Amino acid sequence: MHEQPMLSVRNLEKQFGPGCRMCKNPIGRQLEKNYCPHCRTVYACQNISFDLFPGEILGIVGESGSGKSTLMQCLYFDEELTAGEASINISDLDGENVFTLSNQQKRYIRNHYFGMVYQNPMKGLKMDFSAIGNIAEKLIAAGGRNVAEMEVIGKTLLEKVHIPLFRMKEEPRRFSGGMQQRVQIAKALSNQAPVLFLDEVTTGLDLSVQASVLDLIKKIQRELGISMIVVSHDLAVIRMLADRTLVMLNGAVVEEGLTDQILEDPQSPYTQQLVYSLL
Structure with missing residues (x-):
């Protein structure tokens, strides 16, 4: 692993609401979970710091509402x-x-350095464009102008994610959930981004489809050496993909370390609860 991180994040905070004297000061904040009962401000991300190294998969795990998807949206500039x-x-x-x-x-x-695969494919794909048209859209945003070249890249990527080329002119709304996720992955890879964000990409998919999407992610990461951040509420997904893991609860990181280490010897009571529920 290289010494120089691909992406460094320090003290990231995201709140929804103005805050008040009871909750504004991070030291001694009086919250119920991540919510201020006095002014109703939600502290979705609280003082989050981490490094992502070249060719590494960093997992972020936590229950629904723990702030992990908000963190991804901040990193991808969807949220201020x-x-x-x-x-x-x-x-x-x-x-x-x-x-x-x-x-x-x-x-x-x-357009040039980040790729994003959303939990809901409707956020990442234009459902009335063709599958290959979605890839071309990302390539055009990154400065692509040569139509023949873009078609070659699009076909190569669709083959890589196992979308049959005879369906490349079809709209993603006619595809199954697993196929839509695979088109999203192809689109996210099209600009050869060194950093890929994957937000709950297997939620709502059948188990066999989940397995094929996870295999695909692992294979692509090995072949292309991309750095990835994978968000999931499912420890089995994190176990399969992530080299290191952050565990989030109520908007804060409660534990971090090598994935194997966290799964075999969890330190925080919340992580212990997560791991034992998996066994």
Whole structure:
């Protein structure tokens, strides 16, 4: 593993609501879970820091409402964060806090350096475009102009994610859930992004389809050496994919470490509960 992280995140905070004197100060915050009963502010992410290394899969696990999807949305610029900083190990952005960049620069990062696979394919795909048209859309956003070249890339990626090419002109709304997720993965890979975000990608899929999507993710990661952040409420998914894992509860990280270590010797009571429920 390289010493230099691909992505560094420090003290990320995201709150929904104005906060009040009872909850604004992080030290001695009086919350019920991650909610202030006085002013109704929700602290979705509280002081989250981590590094993602080249070629690493980082897992983020936690129950529904723990803040893991909000964290992903902040990292992919879908949500404005409240406080914090992040830097990407790319020469022209060296040392820059990407959260303070202009919208145009954030769009550039999304189009060239990040890929995202959403839990709900309707967020990541245009359902009335063809499967290959969805890939072309991402390529055009990243500066692609050569139609023949884009078609070759699109076909190659659809084959990689096991979408039959005779269906490439079909709209994703005519596909099964598992196929839609695979088209999303192909689209996310199309700009050769070094960082891929995967948010609950197997939720709602049949077990056999889940297994094939997870195999595909693992295979792609091995072949392309991409850094990935995988969010899931399912420890079995994290066990299969992640090298290291953060455990989140009520918007905060309660435990982190090598995935095997966390699964075999969980330290936090919440992680112990998660692990024992899996056994």
